Amino acid sequence: MNAKTRQRRPAFDREAGVAIAQALFHERGYDAVSLADLTEAMNIKPPSFYAAYGSKAALFERAMLRYAQENALPLDELLAPDRPPAQALPALLLAAAEQYGRDSLLRGCMITEGLRADDPAARQTAENLANGGIQAIRAYLDQVSPQEAQTLADYMAVTLRGLSASACNGMPYERLMQVARTAGRFIAHELAEKTEESTAASISSDP
Structure with a gap:
């Protein structure tokens, strides 16, 4: 076969x-995906991989950014300033649990699970993206419940990460959703108690 009739390989x-890598990283976690896994899935050689992406960590960053664009929870809607925290925070937990458990393979939050990566560069990228979500929750709480903002933001961060880890460990969807509902009821109960205590204190302090 001469050069004129030789078929060219399609351009990579x-x-x-990035989409292929995203699925692999999400399903297995950063550390469990090797360069060989990536190049085999993409049907390319290591030199082509490095030419395209620079490094595994750099590809992981692109994959997480793609994941964030496609799967970010609608925080602006869920945490609207006119929505009370007793409604907004439980709704956020339910939305997260639904997302983390709906797929049989791509479970949990890819960004949250990226916080466990051994590679410092990959872990830092995950931290930067994860912090953006936590900061959005804290900014909302600073507006609507400033006295409880830090405690509630910490509680949300711990609960969201626990939901993600449980999904990755195979907790069934319905149980995951029930945990989110229970955590949401706890938040609503705590906030109601705080409101009652504040009201009672205000009444007792009146002349």
Whole structure:
């Protein structure tokens, strides 16, 4: 076969490669995905991989950014300033649990689970993205419940990460949702008690 009739190999689609990597990283976690796994799934050689992405950690960053764009929870809607925290925070937990447990393979939050990566660069990228979500929750709470903002933000961060880890460990969808409902009821109960205590204190202090 001469050069004129030789078939050319299709050009490598870098964005398609990011999507492939995203699925692998999400399903297995950063540390469990090797360079060989990535190049085999993309059907390319290591030199082509490095030319396209630079490094595994750099590809992980692109994959997480893609994941965030496609799967970010609608925080602006869930945490609208006119929505009381007793409604907003439980709704956020339910939305997260639904997302983390709906797929049989791609479970949990890819960004949250990226916080466990051994590679410092990969872990830092995950921290930067995760912190953005926590800061959004804290900013909302600073507006609507400033006295409880830090405690509630910490509680939400711990609960969201626990939901993600439980989903990755195989907790069934319905149980995951029930945990989110229970945590939401706890928040609503605590906030109601705080409101009652504040009201009682205000009444007792009146002349």
